[in-house]
Amino acid sequence: xxxxxxxxxxxxxxxxxxxxxxxxxxxxxxxxxxxxxxxxxxxxxxxxxxxxxxxxxxxxxxxxxxxxxxxxxxxxxxxxxxxxxxxxxxxxxxxxxxxxxxxxxxxxxxxxxxxxxxxxxxxxxxxxxxxxxxxxxxxxxxxxxxxxxxxxxxxxxxxxxxxxxxxxxxxxxxxxxxxxxxxxxxxxxxxxxxxxxxxxxxxxxxxxxxxxxxxxxxxxxxxxxxxxxxxxxxxxxxxxxxxxxxxxxxxxxxxxxxxxxxxxxxxxxxxxxxxxxxxxxxxxxxxxxxxxxxxxxxxxxxxxxxxxxxxxxxxxxxxxxxxxxxxxxxxxxxxxxxxxxxxxxxxxxxxxxxxxxxxxxxxxxxx
Amino acid sequence: xxxxxxxxxxxxxxxxxxxxxxxxxxxxxxxxxxxxxxxxxxxxxxxxxxxxxxxxxxxxxxxxxxxxxxxxxxxxxxxxxxxxxxxxxxxxxxxxxxxxxxxxxxxxxxxxxxxxxxxxxxxxxxxxxxxxxxxxxxxxxxxxxxxxxxxxxxxx
Numbered sequence: 020x021x022x023x024x025x026x027x028x029x030x031x032x033x034x035x036x037x038x039x040x041x042x043x044x045x046x047x048x049x050x051x052x053x054x055x056x057x058x059x060x061x062x063x064x065x066x067x068x069x070x071x072x073x074x075x076x077x078x079x080x081x082x083x084x085x086x087x088x089x090x091x092x093x094x095x096x097x098x099x100x101x102x103x104x105x106x107x108x109x110x111x112x113x114x115x116x117x118x119x120x121x122x123x124x125x126x127x128x129x130x131x132x133x134x135x136x137x138x139x140x141x142x143x144x145x146x147x148x149x150x151x152x153x154x155x156x157x158x159x160x161x162x163x164x165x166x167x168x169x170x171x172x173x174x175x176x177x178x179x180x181x182x183x184x185x186x187x188x189x190x191x192x193x194x195x196x197x198x199x200x201x202x203x204x205x206x207x208x209x210x211x212x213x214x215x216x217x218x219x220x221x222x223x224x225x226x227x228x229x230x231x232x233x234x235x236x237x238x239x240x241x242x243x244x245x246x247x248x249x250x251x252x253x254x255x256x257x258x259x260x261x262x263x264x265x266x267x268x269x270x271x272x273x274x275x276x277x278x279x280x281x282x283x284x285x286x287x288x289x290x291x292x293x294x295x296x297x298x299x300x301x302x303x304x305x306x307x308x309x310x311x312x313x314x315x316x317x318x319x320x321x322x323x324x325x326x327x328x329x330x331x332x333x334x335x336x337x338x339x340x341x342x343x344x345x346x347x348x349x350x351x352x353x354x355x356x357x358x359x360x361x362x363x364x365x366x367x368x369x370x371x372x373x374x375x376x377x378x379x380x381x382x383x384x385x386x
Numbered sequence: 387x388x389x390x391x392x393x394x395x396x397x398x399x400x401x402x403x404x405x406x407x408x409x410x411x412x413x414x415x416x417x418x419x420x421x422x423x424x425x426x427x428x429x430x431x432x433x434x435x436x437x438x439x440x441x442x443x444x445x446x447x448x449x450x451x452x453x454x455x456x457x458x459x460x461x462x463x464x465x466x467x468x469x470x471x472x473x474x475x476x477x478x479x480x481x482x483x484x485x486x487x488x489x490x491x492x493x494x495x496x497x498x499x500x501x502x503x504x505x506x507x508x509x510x511x512x513x514x515x516x517x518x519x520x521x522x523x524x525x526x527x528x529x530x531x532x533x534x535x536x537x538x539x540x541x542x
Contacts, residue, residue, distance in 0.1 A: 093405065093476045095484070114482040195407040203472060223471040224489060224508065225529035230407040265455055266469075295456045295467070323456035337454055359470030360486065361451045 090129035104137035161301040177213035182274035186246035190231035202228035207270035209277035268358035293338025356382035412527025440518030
């Protein structure tokens with residue numbers, strides 16, 4: 020009896036598996052969705068070959084949607100509003116979409132397959148995003164786990180971006196990762212030098228792209244990146260600013276400082292930069308130089324716990340504590356923050372306690 | 387025993403570098419179920435449960451987060467620091483769940499520090515989930531493999 024039952028289950032399982040396999044094979048060989056039209060923002064029509072993901076179909080038209088995982092459905096960045104033609108929401112998308120996003124037809128473009136005509140909406144600025152071929156020109160150690168990577172753009176050979184934006188760097192398949200992956204890094208270079216992109220990157224243990232950059236990428240190697248992306252930027256006002264960052268969160272501020280220097284900015288700006296030990300501070304000479312070139316810029320390095328035997332006369336404790344100690348009323352001040360969610364959340368709390376309005380706090384959260 | 391297609395698929399993902407450089411199994415040739423079984427036997431011998439271990443790890447991580455990447459004293463024998471990177475990582479098991487790319491470093495500073503097998507250990511938020519829900523401490527040689535015995539010795 021039990022044997023018969025087991026055999027029946029086995030037979031049914033085998034038939035189901037065979038049918039599933041047949042479907043996959045049939046789709047691969049016979050499914051021909053033909054050409055499909057993507058209507059973008061109600062005004063632009065592009066024709067793509069059906070069968071691929073929406074993310075890939077758009078990339079084939081040189082429209083790059085931010086995606087840090089290269090379309091594997093693991094980063095949740097490639098959200099696009101699909102108004103018509105996408106089919107039901109997939110379980111692989113649900114964890115990445117809020118109820119509000121689901122209600123307003125957002126989908127993960129890497130999970131939506133183009134099987135028929137689609138109507139989609141994407142932000143206008145994404146049309147300016149390009150893929151760049153470049154060459155690694157310099158790798159500079161900043162501290163034990165943070166390096167500066169400089170890339171010279173080859174094709175196209177120049178780029179226009181707003182200081183504060185980020186690019187997606189490709190880590191090609193290598194010994195420790197069998198697939199291409201993209202990861203997002205803030206631009207840390209002078210926007211006036213349109214052929215250079217600098218990144219300041221911290222090594223993440225087990226990180227696919229950071230391991231590639233730190234242990235495999237060499238000066239002279241070819242690289243690929245796309246962008247620029249992101250809304251983090253300086254406002255057009257003259258309001259006083261307080262910046263708070265730690266570690267590789269310094270990157271967008273370096274680019275902003277170059278921009279301020281290039282435009283002769285006189286905005287009063289105080290930059291609180293936190294580190295655990297004095298040996299973990301970096302770019303100090305560059306910051307001193309910016310202080311000389313920008314009349315109202317002040318760099319405040321904050322060391323959490325200096326070693327007893329070292330002479331440290333600067334600020335100590337948490338970077339947020341230093342900001343709180345040195346400011347009384349920030350009602351008319353703007354805040355710019357870059358770093359971990361923990362740092363951002365703690366900074367927002369402190370700045371609001373000092374009277375800063377929430378809508379005047381801008382940040383690039385590592386999330 | 388022959389592995390089910392689901393188990394085989396899971397093992398393929400864990401061995402691949404789809405989610406983490408070098409994957410989650412390192413050079414460990416044992417099957418995932420063997421790794422879990424052996425590690426849970428160590429846990430069981432210790433008198434703790436995997437849930438208690440995960441709860442203690444989470445408690446340490448939560449305490450260290452507020453120090454914004456700086457070392458902080460957890461108690462008389464432990465220092466901890468939390469680093470965060472951009473993005474999320476998902477659990478390779480077939481269920482929903484994504485985790486901040488957050489790494490907690492823990493240093494044992496109490497008496498007999500030198501005799502501890504491992505004085506600095508690290509775990510990610512995904513590790514805590516792996517241990518709590520799947521009893522998985524990763525394969526030997528993987529980036530975030532934690533020896534259960536060392537972990538228990540240090541955090542309790």
